[in-house]
Amino acid sequence: MGRLAILGALHEEIADLLAAMDPGAQTHRIAMRDFQVGTLWGTPCVIALSRIGKVAAAATASIVIQEFGVTRVLFTGLAGGLHPQVRVGDVVVADALMQHDMDARPLFGRHEIPLLGRERFDTDAALSTLLLDSARDFAGKGGLPAASATPRVHHGLIATGDIFVNDNALAHTLRERLPDALCLEMEGAAMAQVCHEFGVPFAVMRVISDSADHTAKTDFTDFLVNLARLYTAGILKPLLQSGALRDA
Numbered sequence: 001m002g003r004l005a006i007l008g009a010l011h012e013e014i015a016d017l018l019a020a021m022d023p024g025a026q027t028h029r030i031a032m033r034d035f036q037v038g039t040l041w042g043t044p045c046v047i048a049l050s051r052i053g054k055v056a057a058a059a060t061a062s063i064v065i066q067e068f069g070v071t072r073v074l075f076t077g078l079a080g081g082l083h084p085q086v087r088v089g090d091v092v093v094a095d096a097l098m099q100h101d102m103d104a105r106p107l108f109g110r111h112e113i114p115l116l117g118r119e120r121f122d123t124d125a126a127l128s129t130l131l132l133d134s135a136r137d138f139a140g141k142g143g144l145p146a147a148s149a150t151p152r153v154h155h156g157l158i159a160t161g162d163i164f165v166n167d168n169a170l171a172h173t174l175r176e177r178l179p180d181a182l183c184l185e186m187e188g189a190a191m192a193q194v195c196h197e198f199g200v201p202f203a204v205m206r207v208i209s210d211s212a213d214h215t216a217k218t219d220f221t222d223f224l225v226n227l228a229r230l231y232t233a234g235i236l237k238p239l240l241q242s243g244a245l246r247d248a
């Protein structure tokens with residue numbers, strides 16, 4: 001059976017999944033990272049903390065593919081909302097990812113990944129549909145504290161760059177340049193590029209922790225500490241428990 005990689009940039013984003021792995025799981029330490037290899041609710045997995053940023057995500061994706069032979073990669077974590085319809089607490093499942101800080105002009109087009117001849121990397125449709133369905137179930141059940149708005153679930157473009165965007169002016173510029181980008185994060189498109197180069201299907205699910213504006217730092221920290229785990233428990237756990245992420 002193929003093994004699924006589950007990656008997150010921060011410990012809090014994957015802690016509950018790590019804790020739920022079967023007792024026989026083994027830790028492999030490679031390139032200053034721990035890779036937990038075992039079974040999660042019956043699904044063969046490798047779970048790893050990439051750390052923040054594009055290089056960290058690319059290195060981690062390469063390792064799970066080359067060392068552990070994973071057949072699919074799922075990246076999960078938080079993101080800053082960019083699109084006017086995306087609010088804190090919403091869920092975004094990527095249909096494609098791009099690198100908003102890639103700019104090799106005039107050698108290549110704006111955002112084009114040099115010598116790959118593309119700007120965007122498409123996610124695996126089947127894996128993304130499973131995430132969307134589970135996120136919609138969770139949103140409909142009201143598993144969040146009463147004060148939280150009902151999350152909306154979006155499917156579309158995620159923009160990645162090596163910048164924690166906490167500035168209204170930068171968010172505005174990015175919104176104008178990338179009108180269809182739903183949210184901003186710092187790993188997804190780097191992992192996507194590596195998976196594309198290896199021919200390994202991938203998906204990205206992000207929960208919106210902040211609006212990439214002047215209050216992003218406190219909003220992000222509060223969300224990480226108080227709410228992030230409810231989404232893992234509400235979306236990823238039932239999906240894994242159902243066996244839907246086991247491959248043939």
Ligand SMILES: C[C@H]1O[C@@H](n2cnc3c(N)ncnc32)[C@H](O)[C@@H]1O
Pocket residue numbers: 009010051052053077078079080081163164165166184185186187209210211212213216220
């Ligand atoms: C800070 C961590 O959370 C994600 N993240 C959450 N909010 C933002 C934001 N406003 N800008 C960029 N990345 C963000 C990144 O992917 C990184 O891992």
